Amino acid sequence: MRSGAFASKLADPAAIEYRRSEFMGVEEHLRESVVTVLEELVASGQLPPEVRTAVFSSERPKVAEHGHVATNVAMVLARVAKVKPRDLAATIQPRLQAQPGIRQVDIAGPGFLNVWLEPQVFQAVLHEVQQLGLGYGRAPAATGERVLLEFVSANPTGPLLVSHGRGAIFGDAVGRALEASGHRVTREYYINDFGNQVRLLAESVRAAAAGKDPPEGGYGAAYVKVLAEWIKANASEALKDDAPEGLLARLCIGRMLDGIPGSDEVRGIRNTLGSMGIFFDGWYSEESLHRWGKVDAALLQLRERGVLLELEDGALAFKTSEGEDDKDRVIRKNDGRTYTYFASDIAYHGDKVGRGYERLINVLGADHHGYVARLRAALDVFGFEQQRFEVLLYQLVSLLRDGQPYKMGKRLGNLITIDEVTDEIDQAAGRKGAGADALRYYYLSRSSEQPIKLDIEIAKQQNLDNPVFYLQYGHARLCAILRRAKEVFGLEAPRFGVAHAAKLVHPDELAMLQQLGSYPRVVRDAARERAPHKTLFFLQELSQQFQSYFTRLKVERDAILPQSWQTSQPGWEATWDRDKTLARLAWVDAIRTVYAAGLWLLGISAPERMVRPSAEADGVESDDDAEPATS
């Protein structure tokens, strides 16, 4: 089951087949070669069969002098083989060197095997990328688990705030990563449209419509007044004293979700998410759980399981303390009829189980950590295996303003919404969607386990030197080369041909092919570890490699496309290596393909052109410059 253990794969023929069909790049070429050599040594009795249990590395060394790829196999096997690492390395070395595609093998340090490969091994990556196009790196679709991914689920009693953005973006990126590794993902937003907060919103709107202050604990931000105006104009009957119970609340929630046309304050949660490329398959209403009797039904199951406890004061509790939780949790208050949110959540998760998913994933902010044990207890009652339930906690976003802690409050009227931040960046960058890209990049450039400090002012204004534009620029630049090739020289990237590929011999070109070859592994790891930031760091590195190469070519008086200093010479075409240009175009196109695939996994757009902003011209009052508090 452990990936990396060649033994388990050899033991299972099907696993071998799977592995062979799974392209894993240059490192995997060495891994296979090592396995072949070890099998030879086992067969000839020079190594005990136990070496098959070993887990060894095959990776690109940090320094170029250590080869294209290196493995620690001799060090790992030394103990079980009862030989010194360097002696074992010496046994493996000549046989490994004889394997196809391997040019040279050195023994180094405590027993590393440093390996240099033939160019064909790298060039094969180009073939693979061309074959699969944007599907490169992705597992076959719909071969994995059926997953229910619940995220955001923010209270619809207000617009989505920048802090909600992290959960939304992280959850969406996890969903994309899971899909890329073959899982079938259903995205769901649980709407808390029931209970006290909703009632408070309705009362606050009623008060605002009458020109009064909100009730104790109510909502006082600007959007409440906008809601009140809309209700007055479009559904004033809901404000009457004899209006049906809950009508006003339903109208308010409806507007918070779908927005009020033309209003910046109430743009609608669905629209906010949609503008960031985040779409849900389901919007599950808490209120409907009650309306359809699912809460009562769930509690009946709990009662039958004997996990309910009547408290002395009339309240009803779930004996969650029999599990991991540290105390029992009340599900019906001591008035004997009011359910807590936990009652709804029990029913909701019971419903999820009933829908037959193989895996349930909840994305929650770290402040909900204490809630996990409760959910596990509930899922236990419904017979759902704990291993198939995951809670992904992301650490919180703390807001700063000009370096000082910034407290948001629903009554303070100082809410910073996602829309507000993305709008400002859109405007500064002169492109709709730039803000969403920037926010996505910012949140995905940190591990979910890392707390984030977000400075509002910098988030809104510091945008032209935002690293997201570096990535996008890299992509646009690749597109520009391909565009120019076609428009000026009538050349298009050719299909893979061995003769063309053989023209790719520049060390940087081979190194980048190696990098492209590791992309499928990055996708797999990002999905398996629920760590989309790994994809982002991969792309960052890819971009750096290319831009560095591109400048280096210039220094070396070389170029992908013929330059004016060449074409201005009469008869220049006689000395032009046209096949090399074609090979490089194919190579550029492969990089662009992986680039676009990776950006898609992050939900960041991959523009083919970027309009360069006039740097200082509109420089957002740049006199109080720099003070790089954040990022």
Place this chain on the structure above:
RNA sequence: GCGCCCGUAGCUCAGCUGGAUAGAGCGUCGGACUUCGAAUCCGCAGGUCGCCCGUUCGAAUCGGGCCGGGCGCGCCA
């Protein structure tokens, strides 16, 4: 007090299923434009990987203990 997360360059962060000389961006300083897109590239400087023990050929990485910070421990959601 208990639980989870974090502590790596001046700042923001990667690296953590143990591997060779710990990386990137921003910032500082110095270089590279005849632009296949310079929103770029190259270089210099910058580190007790919070501290202490332990595990072993080898620890930023694993285990234990401390120190410091964030969050949680509601009949709120």
